[in-house]
Amino acid sequence: MKLYITPGSPYARIARMVIIEKRLESRIEIIPAQTRIAGSPYYDINPSGRVPYLIRDDGVGLEESAVICAYVDHLDGKPAFDLPAGDAAWEARRLEALARSMIDGLSVWNRELSRSENERSPTIIRHEARRAERMVGLWERGIGHPLMHGTLNMAQITLACALGLDARIPEFQWRTGHPKLSSWYDRIAARPSFAATAPPGQQE
Numbered sequence: 001m002k003l004y005i006t007p008g009s010p011y012a013r014i015a016r017m018v019i020i021e022k023r024l025e026s027r028i029e030i031i032p033a034q035t036r037i038a039g040s041p042y043y044d045i046n047p048s049g050r051v052p053y054l055i056r057d058d059g060v061g062l063e064e065s066a067v068i069c070a071y072v073d074h075l076d077g078k079p080a081f082d083l084p085a086g087d088a089a090w091e092a093r094r095l096e097a098l099a100r101s102m103i104d105g106l107s108v109w110n111r112e113l114s115r116s117e118n119e120r121s122p123t124i125i126r127h128e129a130r131r132a133e134r135m136v137g138l139w140e141r142g143i144g145h146p147l148m149h150g151t152l153n154m155a156q157i158t159l160a161c162a163l164g165l166d167a168r169i170p171e172f173q174w175r176t177g178h179p180k181l182s183s184w185y186d187r188i189a190a191r192p193s194f195a196a197t198a199p200p201g202q203q204e
Contacts, residue, residue, distance in 0.1 A: 099158035
């Protein structure tokens, strides 16, 4: 199998972390893709141009990190990241959705920074910075939730990959004033899967 990624994508990082956590590195080849470039050969592989994108052994492609992670998790018949049973499943979905919303906003912010300075929108940057500030405050208050501790799950991975975007966005100084979230993040950041998938610095 082949997983197409860009090194700085938090969505690709989520999928890469699951691959490492499942110890499936030998089964899935990681391939850097060229995106946002006119005429990129990658568009012949995935016309949407998005990453991550998994080509299964049967040649079928899967898009969206959540779909890819679920597929990868079940490859060995021993899923580790399925939703918990009962009402806890809705809590897990809720938390993962909150973390994904944070990634979405930060990705828009980072995308603006990738533009030429004269093409950047100060309005968009300001909007996303404020959104990120609100979300960090929300997580500081809610990081004690039982599902954000214990066995690694998709909500934890997604939130960690969102916070890890501080490597790409220097202005995203989320640690200040958020000791609980910082302590939580340091625990996840110590995992080999997190260290191995660290993004390059802003606009490498």
